[in-house]
Structure formats: structure tokens, C-alpha cells
Amino acid sequence: MSVSTEPAKLDQLEQEWGERPSLHSWFSTVDHKRIGRRYMVTAGIFFIIAGLDAMIMRTQLARPNATVLSPEEYDQLFTMHGTAMIFLFSTPMFFGFGNFLVPLMIGARDMAFPRLNAFGYWVFAFAGIVMFSSQLVGKAPDGGWFGYVPLTDKPYSSGINLDVYSLGLLFLGVSTTIGAINFIVTALKMRAPGMSLNRVPLFVWAIVATSFMVIFALPALNVANAMLFLDRRFGAHFFDPAHGGNTLLWQHLFWIFGHPDVYIIVMPALGIVSAVLPAFCRRGVVAYPLLVLSIVTISIISFGVWVHHMFATGLPQLSYSFFSAASTLITIPSGIQIFAWLATMLRGRIVVRTPFLFLVGFIVTFVLGGFTGVMFAITAFDQQVTDSYFVVAHFHYVLFGGAVFPMLAGIYFWLPKITGKMYAERLSRWAFWLIFLGFNTTFFPMHISGLLGMPRRIYSYPGDLGWDVWNLISTIGAYILAAGLLLVLIGVIHAVRRGAPAEDDPWGGDTLEWGTASPPPPYNFAVVPPVHGLHPMWDERTTTALATGKVLEGHQAMTTSELDGQVEGTIEMPEESLLPLAAALAILVVVLGLLWSWYWMAGVGALFVFGTVARWLWPPERSPEEAGVA
Amino acid sequence: MTAVVEEATEPRALASEMPAGRTTGWWGMVMFVTTEATVFAALLGSYFYIRFQSGQWPPPGIEDPKLTKVVIMTALLLPSSVPVMWAERGIRKGQRWRLRAGLTITLVLGLGFLAMQAWEYSEDLKKHTLTTDAYSSLFYTITGFHGFHVAVGLLMVGWLLAASLRGSFGYRRHERVRLTAIYWHFVDLVWVAIFLSLYLSPRL
Numbered sequence: 001m002s003v004s005t006e007p008a009k010l011d012q013l014e015q016e017w018g019e020r021p022s023l024h025s026w027f028s029t030v031d032h033k034r035i036g037r038r039y040m041v042t043a044g045i046f047f048i049i050a051g052l053d054a055m056i057m058r059t060q061l062a063r064p065n066a067t068v069l070s071p072e073e074y075d076q077l078f079t080m081h082g083t084a085m086i087f088l089f090s091t092p093m094f095f096g097f098g099n100f101l102v103p104l105m106i107g108a109r110d111m112a113f114p115r116l117n118a119f120g121y122w123v124f125a126f127a128g129i130v131m132f133s134s135q136l137v138g139k140a141p142d143g144g145w146f147g148y149v150p151l152t153d154k155p156y157s158s159g160i161n162l163d164v165y166s167l168g169l170l171f172l173g174v175s176t177t178i179g180a181i182n183f184i185v186t187a188l189k190m191r192a193p194g195m196s197l198n199r200v201p202l203f204v205w206a207i208v209a210t211s212f213m214v215i216f217a218l219p220a221l222n223v224a225n226a227m228l229f230l231d232r233r234f235g236a237h238f239f240d241p242a243h244g245g246n247t248l249l250w251q252h253l254f255w256i257f258g259h260p261d262v263y264i265i266v267m268p269a270l271g272i273v274s275a276v277l278p279a280f281c282r283r284g285v286v287a288y289p290l291l292v293l294s295i296v297t298i299s300i301i302s303f304g305v306w307v308h309h310m311f312a313t314g315l316p317q318l319s320y321s322f323f324s325a326a327s328t329l330i331t332i333p334s335g336i337q338i339f340a341w342l343a344t345m346l347r348g349r350i351v352v353r354t355p356f357l358f359l360v361g362f363i364v365t366f367v368l369g370g371f372t373g374v375m376f377a378i379t380a381f382d383q384q385v386t387d388s389y390f391v392v393a394h395f396h397y398v399l400f401g402g403a404v405f406p407m408l409a410g411i412y413f414w415l416p417k418i419t420g421k422m423y424a425e426r427l428s429r430w431a432f433w434l435i436f437l438g439f440n441t442t443f444f445p446m447h448i449s450g451l452l453g454m455p456r457r458i459y460s461y462p463g464d465l466g467w468d469v470w471n472l473i474s475t476i477g478a479y480i481l482a483a484g485l486l487l488v489l490i491g492v493i494h495a496v497r498r499g500a501p502a503e504d505d506p507w508g509g510d511t512l513e514w515g516t517a518s519p520p521p522p523y524n525f526a527v528v529p530p531v532h533g534l535h536p537m538w539d540e541r542t543t544t545a546l547a548t549g550k551v552l553e554g555h556q557a558m559t560t561s562e563l564d565g566q567v568e569g570t571i572e573m574p575e576e577s578l579l580p581l582a583a584a585l586a587i588l589v590v591v592l593g594l595l596w597s598w599y600w601m602a603g604v605g606a607l608f609v610f611g612t613v614a615r616w617l618w619p620p621e622r623s624p625e626e627a628g629v630a
Numbered sequence: 631m632t633a634v635v636e637e638a639t640e641p642r643a644l645a646s647e648m649p650a651g652r653t654t655g656w657w658g659m660v661m662f663v664t665t666e667a668t669v670f671a672a673l674l675g676s677y678f679y680i681r682f683q684s685g686q687w688p689p690p691g692i693e694d695p696k697l698t699k700v701v702i703m704t705a706l707l708l709p710s711s712v713p714v715m716w717a718e719r720g721i722r723k724g725q726r727w728r729l730r731a732g733l734t735i736t737l738v739l740g741l742g743f744l745a746m747q748a749w750e751y752s753e754d755l756k757k758h759t760l761t762t763d764a765y766s767s768l769f770y771t772i773t774g775f776h777g778f779h780v781a782v783g784l785l786m787v788g789w790l791l792a793a794s795l796r797g798s799f800g801y802r803r804h805e806r807v808r809l810t811a812i813y814w815h816f817v818d819l820v821w822v823a824i825f826l827s828l829y830l831s832p833r834l
Contacts, residue, residue: 112654181661189654215661219668223676227771236760236767238676244764246683249676256672561651568651614789619798619806627800629724 009551010526016555017109017522019576028576030114031522032099035121037418039096042125043089048489049132050084053077055482058442062475064463074459075142076161080135082145083165086265087172088128090403094268095120095179097410098207100418102183104513104520105201105275107192107529107536109557110573112185115580115616116178122584123175130591131168134161141165144457146258147228149239149250154232163232163595166225171591173222180211180218188562192512194531195565198292201511202285205292206271209299213260213267216303221257224250233597248313255306263302265399267295269406270337273359276406276413277341279507280356281348284535287340294333301330311382320379327377334370338363353507354428358409361436365401369394372447387457390450396443408435408488415492416506420519421499427491434484441477445470510535515546526551528558531565583612659809663816666779670820673775674827677768687832688765692758695769695829696750703746704825707780710739711818714787714811724801726794733791736814740784747777769828776817776824783817786810 019025019034029035057077060068069077099117103110111117134140142161143152152162187208191200228250230236237243239250274285285291307315307323341363350356372394376382385391408431416422449470454461461467505514514537516525527549529542536542552558556570586608593602681687688694713735720728751770758766790810793799799807 113658116658177665181658181665184661185654185657188657189652215665216668219665220672223669223672227676227767230760230767230771234760236771237762237764238680238767240764243762244680244684244689245767246680246764249679252679253672253676559651559654571654610785614785617789617806619793619803621796622798622800622803624797624800626802627798627804628802629726629800 006551009553012553013523013526013551014521019522024578025576027581028118028578030110030118030574030576030580032103032111032114032117033418033520033522033524035117036096036098036100038121039092039099039124042121042128043093043096046084046088046128046132047093050081050089051482051485053081053084053135055478057081058475058478060459061461061471063472064461064468066460069459071459072142073138075457076135076138076140078457079141079144079165080131083141083169084128084131085399086145086261087169088124088131090265090399091176092124092128093407094207094210094265094403095124095176097272097407097414098183098268099179101275101414101513102186102204102207103190104417104516104524105204105511106187106190106195107512107515107525107531108186108190109524110190111182112190113178113182115574115577117182118577119580119583120175120179120182122581123587124172124179126584126588127168127172127175127591130171130588130595131164134164134168139164141168146254147250148254149228149231149247152228153239157232160595163229166229166232167591167595170222170225170229171587173218173225174587176214177218180214183207183211184215189559190557191560191565192529192531192536193558193560193565193567195536195560197563197565198289199531199534199536199565202274202288202291202295203268203271203511205295206267206274209295210264210267213264213299213302217257217260217264219257220253221261224253224257227253229594233594248310248315251310251313252306255309256303258309259306260299260302262398263298266402267298269362269403270295272406272410272413273341273362274337275511276355276359276409277344278535279413279509280351280353280359281344282351282508283344283348284510285340286343286347287336288534290336291340294336297333298330301326301333305330308377308382311379312386324377324379328374331370331374331377338367338370353412354423354425354432355409355413357429357432358405358412361432362401362405362409365397365405365439369397369399369401373398385450387455388450389446389454389456392456393443393446393450396446400439400443405435408432411488411492413507414513415495416502417513417518417520419496419499420502420517421495422502422506423491423495423499427487427494431484431487431491434480434487436484438477438479438481438484442474442481443477445473445477449474505537510538512536512542515543528552577616579612579616583609583616586612653805655805655809656812659812663812666816667820670772670776670823673768673772674823677772677827680764680768684765689763692762692765694832695754697829699746699750700825700829703743703750704821706739706742706746707818707821710736710743711815713739714814718804718807718811721794721799721804721807722801726797726799729794729799729804729807730791733787733794737784737787737791740780740787744777744780744784747773747780772824772828776820779817779820783810783814786813 019029019031056069057074060066060074099111139160141147141164143157143165147162147165150156187200187204227236227238231238231240237245239245239247241247274291278284304326305323307319308327311320372390376394412423412428449467452466454467502518504516504518507514512529515529525546527546529536530545532541533539552570555573555575557573558570559568560566561568586605589605589608590602593599593605713732717729717732720732760767760770787810790806793806
């Protein structure tokens, strides 16, 4: 009854889970690995577009009084750059990682809701396409990524630009919310037997914490955007002081979402660090319980610091003190994580490979960003440098340093698992050094130009203010950074096309994704792996069971209890379906109808949403015996 | 441990019909309702934020919301959770008639609520509309958004009723009933918060 002795059962599994490559299966797939890959590729494309936006801006800013761009074009570029990097790149990229890795790491066969997962991907892709295509026709959002009213409200912003922003983000919010719910339920119910909560990999903890932040933070953004749309389109007065509204309401709602969102972006990255580090230190991460506690603590405190984005708005001093204290407090759990990683390196036997280099790059840049972050938590300092390039420098250190460096570490680390091919080590080291050098050359000078008084979001500047040289250095750095990122892209394409075949476990990793083939079969694990500790792949009982245990037959997945991971039973997993795509298309029709003021079209779309969802969830007809009738 | 897992993962052992513990669907619905509740919290938070920044509330020229119809609406909506519970208890025992009857009663009560809301709106709109001032924008957005949720809940209940008439549910299979019930109770409870905030609190 073991895997090695029963190839017939594997063939059977392959038949039940496999999807033959065809156009139909491309649209109807519900496999979390395909969807995860798709999330990553799509988010990667959005990253390239938003990165090109930044390159054009840096070109404009290289020298004073440049005329590459008009002010209007510049407004659209910086708004789309920020909006896309935050909403269409970072979170979806990490959701891609999560989609691919969470089920594998917990020994599951798929996400809890595979069809919802496919639906979430399609919604994300359509929302991204809607927002980016506005750039092609010159109608992209142009009010900054945090869209402050009254600038973004009528009459100060006419045109469709900000409607694309509010509707696009609402549309995208559907995807993010259901993705988050899916992660939480998957992590709660689908873990392999024996994986009690104190044995859950840190990356999964990070994704779950992120998802909880999404659940509680995103509604504030959605409410703000719905209000903005109602204000702009239907003449409501939420943000209009002349009619009893309040402009600060937007800022409160936006940052009640916006600050947790910083952690929504960075938390999965911290999870990647904790997941990658053990393989290159040859030991588990130090202080697992403390790391879990810091993840949870950060998620909670992140909801109590939003006003530090509003230190220059004239709120009462007392509230500044409170939020200043909370913002300082959050450095403690963040510091615990950093010191735990350093201790892991100190106590481990370090193997230097490209993913490890990116981890070190992450620690250096993220700590620098954290330093300026603590400076911003002090109200007096904040008021001096707010809206200057110092802020731009700070959040690029936090977001590029804190999110993109670990992401790149993760790409190199899991590329063999995802594609079954190894990357070329030399090329990837060149990529790392170019990125590290380019990043610091771009963003470190911005601290200085900011302290010299250069405001953010200006499309040009006169030549006699002492900013020229710092801007020129920044622009040169940006081109170096772009070259490094290009090498990453080339490296990935090269690996997929010509890379050496990867082993199942090239790094000697500790988590379950290394216990299956590279790339994993459609059913992930033939044998549901029993878990006995924090590092299942470093545990002979688990590896033996994976090789010789009993195959779980059929299109089934196992469910376990929430806390202790005890077996509860198996559930039949949904088959592939076109309905998720149809439902996403129907919502797209609603969004476009609202955007173009064709409300009849939105109404038709809503009917289609109802129709597809009703069809999707329609229960099968059952005989009285099958359903159970008294 | 290994032996226990092996035994439990034996296909025969896994073929039991009702999975133990909370299902994935239950958690999914609870999480969905949680995030929805946060949406309403953000809306009501905005209401109080703007209210506490204003002097007179409701603003001059607009009278306090009338209570008669709203009390009737509350009297229709709050009890409508009871037949859902009764129906759910029934189908757990395999009594399909209770499921059908309970859902029908809820459907009627919910439709009554929406009809009353439409009536209330038709009178309110003569006095002030979405575009009158921030108070009105909040009033119509919050109540309208809740009305939309009632409508979605009714679509779910109606859909469930259609499926139950065809005969899909019994004591073995009724998860969708359980999930719809959670959503309906939520829609019901949110109304209490809205009733207290928008209708009663201005009179304090």
C-alpha cells in the first residue's frame, strides 16, 4: 500500500486531479499551483509597467527644468506608480506566493475554496487591466496613491480619472477579501494531521495574520472609495465641508486601512524571510514562539497607529501623543523578529547562495527604513519633513527593502519547486549586487534632497536649490536598479527555458513543500503527510510516511481540527469550472457600466452576477435517502 | 501517532457522512460576515465622526427621523431570524416541511421590511435627498446599503427555498441552510446597530 509499490494508485490520482493542457482548462482551472503562478506572473507584469512609470519620472527629474513630461502626465505617472505598486503588485504577488505555498506547506491538496480562488485571480487580473488601460488613454488616476480630498473630489478633479481609481480599487477589493478568507480557512481546516498551531510554518502564520488584517482593514478603504464615488458621481457630500461633510474623514478612513496595509505588504515578506533562512543557516529559526507572538502583535498594533500619517493635519495634541507612542511601540515586535533572524545566523552554519544574499540585503535596507520610521513616529520631526523626499526615501526603504528583497529571495528559493528548474547562480549574484547597489544609490540620496527641502510629487524643480546632484545620483541609481531587475527576469526566463532540472529538495528545506516532486503533481501529496514537529522534512517519521504511507485516494482532501490538527474527515474537492471566470466577467460588466455611467449595463451585469453565483452554488438534486429525510 | 493517522486516513474511515467539527464553509461564511460587519462599523463610525464635528444634528432644516414606520420595520426584521432558526433545527432532523415553511415566513417578513423601507424613503425623499447635505448622504447610504443586504439575504433565502422545494436537503445535507442562516442573522443584527445609531440616538 505504499507509494513505491502502488503506481496504479498514483495513475488514478493523476487522472482525477490532472488537467489536460487545453484552452478550456486554461480558463477553468482551479489548481492552486496554476493560480498561484498566474498571480505571480500577472503581478510581475504589473510591476514592470509600474516600474517603467518610475523610470520615466526619474528621467524627468534627472536634471532641473526638464521637459520630458508635462505636469499632468507626471501626476498620472506618480499616482499610477504608487497605486499599482501597492495594490496591483505587492499584495497580489504575495497572494501568489501564498496560493502556491500555503497548501504545500501545510500538506494539503488545494486551498479550502479552489473555485473562489480562481474567481479571485480573475477579478484581480480584470481590475488591473481596467486601471492600467486608463493610462493608455491618458485618463489614469492623478490624485496621488492616497487620493486626498478635496483635490480628488469635484469640482477640483473633473474627468473620469478618479472614478477609475475608486471603482478600480473597489473591484480589486473583492479579490483581496476573498483571497484573505480563503487563506484563513485553508490554514485553519486543511492542515496535515498533527500540525497543531505551534507547528505551523512561520510563512503560513504570516499569511494568516496578513489575511486577518485584510479582513478588518480593507472595509475602511472600500467605504472611503464608495463615498468618494458617490460624492463625485451622484453629488453626495461626505467630504464637502460646505455641506456639513469633512475632508479629514477621508484621511482617517484611508489610513485606518493604509497603515495596516503597510504590514499587509511587509508581513508576508517577513514570513518569506523566516521560511528561507533555515535552509541557509542549517537550523530552525530561533525563538519560534516569540516570532509568532510578534506577528500577531504587529497585526494588532498596526490598527492603532494610523494618525501618524496625519501629524500635519492639526488634530489635537493629545491624539498625537497616543499615536506617537503606539508607533514607537510597534518597533518592539519588529525588532524581535530582526534579532531572531540575526541570532539564527549567529547560531547556524551559513551557506551563502543568492536567496541568502537577498535576505541580508533585506535586513540592511529594512533596518534603515525602520530607523527613519522611528524618526517619523516623533511628531516634531514628522512635521518638519512631511511631504518631502525624506518620506519617499523612507517608504521605499521599507517597501522595496522590506517587501521586494524578500520577494526576490523567495523567487530564487522556490523557483526550483515552482518550475522544476534551477536558476544560474552567477547571473543571479550579479542581479543581487546590481539591485543592492542600484537601490541604495536611488533612494539614499532622497533622504538628503528631502532634508534640503525638496517636496515630493513635484514634476520639475529650478536649478539653484542644491537638489541637482542628489537627483542626478538618484536617477543613475534607478537605471542600475532597473538593470539588476532585468537580470532577475532574464534569470527566471533562462531557468524556465534552459535551467538544469531541479531536485525535489535542492536546499534541504524543513517545510513540507520540499516533500513532494518539483514541480509538484496536481494532487500535491499522494500520502497525506503526518506531522510530528516544527520541521517535518527534518523528521524521519514524516519523510518515511511520505514514501511508504497509505495513499489518500480520490478527488479528496483531508480536514483537521483548527487548533490541534486532529483528523476530522475528508471532503470532496470541487472540479474545474468556468463559473469563476463568468462571475468575474459579470462583475467587470458592472464596474465598466458604473465607470461609463451606463447604469443599465451595470444592472444587466448585476443580474449576471446573481445568475452565475446562483448556478455556482446550486445544490445537486438528491434522493430523500441521500439527503436524509425523516 | 503514525498508526492513528494511518487508521484515520483509511478510505473506509473517511467515508463517514457528516464531517466532524466546523466545516470550511462555516468558517468562510463567518469570516465573510466579519469583514461585512467591519464595513458597517466603518460606515457608522463615519456617521458619528461627522456628527460630532457638527453643531446641530440633524442639521437645521431636517427633522429627527420619524419612528413609527421604523419601529414596524424593526418588528418585522428582528423576529425574522426565528423562523430561520426553526427551519434549520427542522432540517437537522430531516423535516423538510419545517425548512420550507420557515424560509417562506422569513421571506415574507423580509419583503415586508423592504416594502416598508420603500414607503419610508418615498416620504423622506420629499424632505431631503442624498445631495442635500452630509447628514442626508450618510442617512441614505447607510440605510440603503443595509436594504441592499436585506435584498441579497432574501435572494439567498428564496434560492434556498427553491432548492428545498426540489428536494436537495435533509439531515445529512444542509450546510447551505446553515450558512444562509448565519448571513441572515447578521443582516438582522446590523439593523439593531443602525436603528440605534441613525433613528434613536439623534433623540438623545
